[in-house]
Amino acid sequence: MLGNYVTFPELLLWIPFVMGLIVLLLKSAKAVKVVSLISVWLTLGVAVVSLVYALPAKEADYWNYNNVSYYWLRYIGSSFTLGLDGISHVFTLLTSLVFALVFMVTSGSSYEKPNAFYAMLLFWQSAITGVFVAFDVLVFYFFWIIVLVLTFFLMGRWGDSWKTGFAFKFFIYQFTGALLFLAAVLILYPYTVPVQADSAHSFTISAFFISPFLAGVQVRAFLLMAIPFFVMIPIFPFHTWFPGSSARSPYPVAMILGSVMVIMGLYGMIRLAIPLFSIAFEKFQDVIFILCVVSIVYSGFIALIQDDLKRLVAWASVTHVGIATLGVCSGNAVALAAGMFETINHGIIIAGLWMVMFIIEALTGKRSISSLGGIAKKSPGLAVFFFFVLFAVVGLPLTGSFYAKWHILEGLAGVSTVALVGLILGYLLTLLLMINIARKVFFGTVSEAVAMAGSMSVMQVIALVLVILAILILGIYPDAVTDLFKASVDNIIKRTGG
Amino acid sequence: MNAIIISGVWGVAMMLGGVLFRRSHTTVFIAIAGMILLLAGNLMEFFSTPLFSFDGFEMLKVSSFGLHFNTIAFFGTLLIFLLNGKDIETLGNHSAEYFSLIFFSLCGVSVATSYNTLLTLFLGIELMVVPLYFLVGSDNRNLKGIEASLKMFLTGAFFSAIILMGIALIYGGNSLGSMYITFISLGKVDVNPMIMTGMVLLLAGMAFKVSAAPFHFWAPDVYDGTPTVVSSFLSAVVQVGAFIAFYKLFSTTFGQIKPQWQTLLVTVAVLSMVIGNVTAIFQQSIKRMLAYAVIAQSGFLLLGLISFSDVGREGVVLFIGSYALGMIGMFAVISRLPDYTIDGFSGLGKLNPGVALFTSIFLLSLTGIPLTAGFLGKLYLLLGLAAGQGWGWLIIIASISMAVSAVYYFRIIRAMYFREPVHPVEGVPEMRVSFRWLLGIIAAILILLGLVPDILTSWIYY
Numbered sequence: 001m002l003g004n005y006v007t008f009p010e011l012l013l014w015i016p017f018v019m020g021l022i023v024l025l026l027k028s029a030k031a032v033k034v035v036s037l038i039s040v041w042l043t044l045g046v047a048v049v050s051l052v053y054a055l056p057a058k059e060a061d062y063w064n065y066n067n068v069s070y071y072w073l074r075y076i077g078s079s080f081t082l083g084l085d086g087i088s089h090v091f092t093l094l095t096s097l098v099f100a101l102v103f104m105v106t107s108g109s110s111y112e113k114p115n116a117f118y119a120m121l122l123f124w125q126s127a128i129t130g131v132f133v134a135f136d137v138l139v140f141y142f143f144w145i146i147v148l149v150l151t152f153f154l155m156g157r158w159g160d161s162w163k164t165g166f167a168f169k170f171f172i173y174q175f176t177g178a179l180l181f182l183a184a185v186l187i188l189y190p191y192t193v194p195v196q197a198d199s200a201h202s203f204t205i206s207a208f209f210i211s212p213f214l215a216g217v218q219v220r221a222f223l224l225m226a227i228p229f230f231v232m233i234p235i236f237p238f239h240t241w242f243p244g245s246s247a248r249s250p251y252p253v254a255m256i257l258g259s260v261m262v263i264m265g266l267y268g269m270i271r272l273a274i275p276l277f278s279i280a281f282e283k284f285q286d287v288i289f290i291l292c293v294v295s296i297v298y299s300g301f302i303a304l305i306q307d308d309l310k311r312l313v314a315w316a317s318v319t320h321v322g323i324a325t326l327g328v329c330s331g332n333a334v335a336l337a338a339g340m341f342e343t344i345n346h347g348i349i350i351a352g353l354w355m356v357m358f359i360i361e362a363l364t365g366k367r368s369i370s371s372l373g374g375i376a377k378k379s380p381g382l383a384v385f386f387f388f389v390l391f392a393v394v395g396l397p398l399t400g401s402f403y404a405k406w407h408i409l410e411g412l413a414g415v416s417t418v419a420l421v422g423l424i425l426g427y428l429l430t431l432l433l434m435i436n437i438a439r440k441v442f443f444g445t446v447s448e449a450v451a452m453a454g455s456m457s458v459m460q461v462i463a464l465v466l467v468i469l470a471i472l473i474l475g476i477y478p479d480a481v482t483d484l485f486k487a488s489v490d491n492i493i494k495r496t497g498g
Numbered sequence: 499m500n501a502i503i504i505s506g507v508w509g510v511a512m513m514l515g516g517v518l519f520r521r522s523h524t525t526v527f528i529a530i531a532g533m534i535l536l537l538a539g540n541l542m543e544f545f546s547t548p549l550f551s552f553d554g555f556e557m558l559k560v561s562s563f564g565l566h567f568n569t570i571a572f573f574g575t576l577l578i579f580l581l582n583g584k585d586i587e588t589l590g591n592h593s594a595e596y597f598s599l600i601f602f603s604l605c606g607v608s609v610a611t612s613y614n615t616l617l618t619l620f621l622g623i624e625l626m627v628v629p630l631y632f633l634v635g636s637d638n639r640n641l642k643g644i645e646a647s648l649k650m651f652l653t654g655a656f657f658s659a660i661i662l663m664g665i666a667l668i669y670g671g672n673s674l675g676s677m678y679i680t681f682i683s684l685g686k687v688d689v690n691p692m693i694m695t696g697m698v699l700l701l702a703g704m705a706f707k708v709s710a711a712p713f714h715f716w717a718p719d720v721y722d723g724t725p726t727v728v729s730s731f732l733s734a735v736v737q738v739g740a741f742i743a744f745y746k747l748f749s750t751t752f753g754q755i756k757p758q759w760q761t762l763l764v765t766v767a768v769l770s771m772v773i774g775n776v777t778a779i780f781q782q783s784i785k786r787m788l789a790y791a792v793i794a795q796s797g798f799l800l801l802g803l804i805s806f807s808d809v810g811r812e813g814v815v816l817f818i819g820s821y822a823l824g825m826i827g828m829f830a831v832i833s834r835l836p837d838y839t840i841d842g843f844s845g846l847g848k849l850n851p852g853v854a855l856f857t858s859i860f861l862l863s864l865t866g867i868p869l870t871a872g873f874l875g876k877l878y879l880l881l882g883l884a885a886g887q888g889w890g891w892l893i894i895i896a897s898i899s900m901a902v903s904a905v906y907y908f909r910i911i912r913a914m915y916f917r918e919p920v921h922p923v924e925g926v927p928e929m930r931v932s933f934r935w936l937l938g939i940i941a942a943i944l945i946l947l948g949l950v951p952d953i954l955t956s957w958i959y960y
């Protein structure tokens with residue numbers, strides 16, 4: 001029934017979009033919030049239900065429910081192809097979960113022109129989901145750019161002072177990268193094999209996978225294609241847009257930017273860059289390792305000296321995502337699977353960290369470490385939540401991150417010493433960072449601002465509980481997610497021959 | 499042939515009839531009626547009902563490709579009349595004459611899209627450009643306008659002479675001694691120095707007419723100095739007409755000796771994209787900035803000529819359509835702003851949300867953001883190059899130039915949405931409801947073409 005008329009990727013794409021249009025027309029701020037909350041929960045529900053249909057019992061119908069293709073630009077070989085496979089399932093689930101959490105946590109704060117703001121956020125969700133479900137390279141690019149344009153508006157229109165400069169920098173950086181991606185696709189295009197009768201070449205991802213690309217073409221295309229992904233992740237030296245943009249964005253935008261949007265870059269590596277260009281990838285693997293290690297260590301040290309909590313979390317997330325990138329780019333089956341798993345963990349953990357910081361600022365009105373202290377005394381509940389997130393960031397057992405970090409280490413052990421050293425430094429730096437926050441913000445003397453603080457709302461408590469549940473589920477039963485990745489990991493390993 | 503006759507006759511009629519309806523608002527309605535008639539006549543001929551048949555030794559030969567572009571140009575002019583009709587009336591003291599000059603220029607466009615000999619090519623281009631010399635300087639209280647007019651006239655006349663010289667050399671140099679573009683046999687005999695010189699001269703002259711670098715120096719001053727509505731007509735109609743003439747000449751006559759001119763044209767295209775985009779960033783005046791944007795867009799359009807493929811041809815059509823619509827929309831908005839610097843746009847998102855939204859769509863389309871026609875135009879042009887293989891570096895340069903163009907286009911968006919209004923609210927001229935609706939329609943067309951490009955491109959195979 002469902003599969004014949006509507007498919008899951010379409011639902012995930014259209015629900016936020018249509019609800020966004022509805023929100024745009026609403027006048028009262030309260031109605032806007034209620035409708036957008038309904039939208040994110042509905043999307044999350046659909047994402048969960050779509051997982052049920054991925055179970056082996058429903059295998060017969062799987063294709064019908066999860067794949068759809070419309071004619072679009074058929075004479076140049078592009079069609080509006082959407083699909084959900086293992087990776088897409090996990091990434092879309094993560095997107096809808098994080099959006100739901102962010103909307104719940106920030107439901108108390110008010111923004112200028114709430115209808116436009118929440119509508120934009122919902123469109124943004126739709127576009128990000130679009131990136132994860134696009135099975136055609138041109139459609140992928142299409143959604144990617146729309147995400148960038150929406151981010152530009154969200155950051156610039158609703159950000160702090162200085163905002164315009166950062167939004168602008170963000171957009172120019174990312175747009176340049178995205179155009180290099182387009183150039184890479186166009187260079188590959190004449191070598192692709194047709195999959196439809198109407199055109200000589202094709203843009204669908206499946207066509208790219210069955211087309212033979214020579215080594216020279218691979219190297220050129222890989223260099224062009226890796227740049228936008230590294231800009232997005234962000235990896236040194238392409239990271240300079242990230243901390244400023246995060247710090248100057250409004251909280252909902254910064255949270256989603258740090259947790260979901262940056263992993264679009266990792267998704268791009270997993271989906272396209274690594275499996276398509278296995279020859280080129282092997283050639284540049286050492287360079288990637290060095291960039292990742294520099295990125296981890298450099299941003300870790302910078303994070304240590306930050307006073308502004310927003311900037312601190314931004315730099316810390318650069319370090320953390322660097323660890324996931326090392327795993328993804330390892331070329332080793334164990335570390336690759338763990339890296340992909342860590343990508344998902346990154347989304348949840350960093351969202352959790354941002355949520356704690358948001359609540360601190362919402363309660364005390366301050367976000368510089370020097371004016372905070374002793375929150376544990378004033379608000380023990382928040383401190384407990386923070387420590388759960390801390391355990392996850394550091395990677396203690398029972399959290400998903402432990403499983404991931406351990407296996408990245410295990411997998412990389414035989415591959416590269418540089419990466420291994422960087423990884424261990426990264427673990428130590430994140431530990432140091434987190435303990436630093438705990439010591440200065442949560443313990444110590446109760447500062448003036450903290451003494452005046454109120455208490456958390458019910459919505460915020462529920463959201464934080466959900467984060468902890470997600471962290472624990474991933475930690476206790478990681479196979480739930482890693483099984484979904486399996487096919488894709490096998491595919492990459494087969495192609496890279498490692 | 500319909501278009502040439504109707505536009506010529508209507509131009510003469512408006513010029514003579516100008517005595518009757520001086521100082522009344524009927525002029526603009528008559529002009530709009532004429533424009534609709536012209537559009538209808540052109541469409542009739544497109545669907546194979548020519549009203550006039552005229553042999554003339556086949557010096558003019560209509561093709562569906564040319565007629566298609568006529569439609570785009572006429573539709574663009576109609577939009578300009580509807581949006582800025584009053585501005586044309588009040589350019590100076592001769593309201594009817596300005597419209598008649600525009601009709602003569604359109605007559606030139608129709609000749610330039612359907613020429614079959616080098617002579618008619620020259621005739622078409624001159625007919626297209628000469629009325630512009632008057633229009634550019636029509637506001638005789640504005641010294642910048644007069645300077646622009648003089649500059650355009652002097653350099654334009656010089657390059658017309660160069661085109662003529664090129665034509666003469668090609669006429670003398672080819673073995674058949676023919677003026678007909680399809681009969682000039684090149685490649686069959688050895689390409690002699692005379693032909694080569696003629697071709698280079700023609701290339702330079704035509705590059706001047708489409709304001710491609712390094713022959714672009716007239717453009718910024720002219721766009722900046724003239725009344726906004728004339729800049730709009732110049733960028734959206736005249737430059738497009740000149741490009742079609744350029745495209746037709748090099749894809750028919752010189753198509754046989756492609757390797758000889760390809761390097762030259764690639765140089766021109768790359769220079770235009772780089773110079774246009776980089777210089778545009780540093781402009782204070784928005785009109786001047788758009789002039790450099792026009793230079794950059796010309797360079798991009800030349801990629802369609804370099805690639806020489808069906809996809810490239812579709813790209814040319816889409817690109818020209820999106821670019822003309824975007825430019826008309828932009829200049830229409832600029833004509834209503836209190837000043838021509840970036841400050842004029844500041845806070846437009848608050849003062850007039852609808853217009854700001856439409857302006858953003860024009861700018862997104864000009865940048866080449868997906869969901870708009872501008873993206874598909876650029877994509878098709880690049881695809882045409884990609885299919886040829888070996889043009890990877892040119893694709894990368896074009897992509898980076900697109901990224902650079904985002905800097906100045908997005909600066910306007912930033913000013914509209916993220917800045918507070920600079921001018922007091924009273925200083926912002928009223929925009930009529932019909933004006934806003936028209937802008938909305940242009941924006942809607944841009945998005946529609948961005949989703950379903952076939953409604954524009956499929957006609958070139960008609």
